[in-house]
Amino acid sequence: MEVKKIVVIGAGQMGSGIAQVCAQSGYDVLLQDINQDAVDQGINSIHALLTRAVEKGRITDVEKDGTLSRLNTSTDLGDVHEADLVIEAVIENLDVKKELFQQLDNIVPAHTILATNTSSLPITEIAAVTNRPEKVIGMHFMNPVPIMKLVEIIRALQTDDETYEKIEHVTKELNKTSVTVNDFPGFVANRILMPMINEAIYTVYEGIATVEDVDTVMKLGMNHPMGPLTLADFIGLDTCLYIMEVLYEGFGDSKYRPCPLLRQYVQAGWYGKKSGRGFYTYA
Template identity: 50%
Template sequence: MIVGVIGAGQMGAGIAQVSAGAGHDVLLSDIDLARAEAGKAGIAKALGRLVAEEKMTQGDADALLGRITPVADHSAFAPADLVIEAATEREEIKRAIFASVGQHLSATAILASNTSSIPITRLAQAAPDPARFIGVHFFNPVPVMGLIELIRGLATSDDTLAKVEGFGRGLGKEIVHANDAPGFIVNRVLMPMINEAVFALGEGVATMQDIDVGCRLGLNHPMGPITLADFIGLDTCLEIIRVLYSGTGDPKFRPAPLLVQYVDAGWVGKKAGRGFYDWTGSEPVPTR
């Protein structure tokens, strides 16, 4: 299968890596060729660590990288069987991408979005054929996390669902099916927890460290909710919470003011070097 991935950031590069690792040829794009090439370079660096740790041979790493081709624009996706959009969680950006790439896809190609919260039925309006459009939500970091949420839009065909489910299982992922409701399954549950943790921090219920340690040990989670928010990206968390709020009208999804302030300040988490923690050193340091 030829798989196109639009967006060469952390999520898109991860999707490209696992797709190539499963034997698919991957076309990787971003806003320009340099960004796409940087995404492939990041994959090479990650594979280098696996080789150094003897979790992968150099030959297998080279073969995987050889199946990933950075491309300059959407016209390169003409031969793709499946194209997965992994751009930022902004609906207007995603819709523009679908309209653009849709001009170049074959009559059988499937277009998918890695959106974590935006309704699939609504996004499908910008696709060339809503029957061949689906939500395929990977989790970060993609090579490590074992789950994919599949979200079927109102017009998504049975054939599209079956083909994408087969693709996901071929990557070694567990598949869960979610109805097309704001936040789907995981973020419908996770984001209110993260948002409430930030509310608790802003209201002085406890220190950031105690909130994280309390949830990590008391809930048996691998990391606390504030640390996790920094890993996901505070801007992404805020966008998802706003989708939940606007999509349901339920005040329980009102964004925590402190979260909004941090995003407004540009302190959006690990990818920016600072969120609720300072990530510029060898270990994260609380900033509050």
């Protein structure tokens, strides 16, 4: 069956971004979250981004209005019952995701594909709690979703070819570039990125260089658009720690051991930009 209606669960930064690009690409979209404030904030964010795009001449007012007309919201999980594709973008916690997928499995039609935007968690394990493991797959969008072109499509051990092909088609319709990844901790993006960030934190922890100098080395010496510690602040240090713990547990290799300084910052509530303080201080 053709994918026509997409439900995005979780109205945070990732979920609202996914909902926006789906609606801009012509899909009917329901943005669902249990928290009305989160839904309102997500829609306000989409509206602001579309308005900015109009002001910069990237889209027209007609395109903006069309996108918004295809977006609906809900705080009731039962409203997802007509979805052809569900994309989950809730908190990066395996137990939460497994419980949600069990609920979805009992609500949506038999043809519905269940996708997760997890950045590191085992999709094979998430698929196993449903009665449709062959229709469970990973769609790891990059942040910020409306700008970044890449989507990692992660096949669980159980994912069938039909499901993969449909998700590959949807990804193209979203004007994104996909890469196919097998289900191992961190996939590709975070298996490479997070150890680099962790090593940058160790460099500061061991007193080798300052935060600013580490970032300058990587920007001017390696031509990175953003230093790894600035990037860590934007991702969220709590998220970085969680992914490093997934890698460390998943591979049992000491090279993935989270830096003690990263753990200490998270314990202090210094999560980065979203909390106002991380490796840098934000107004």
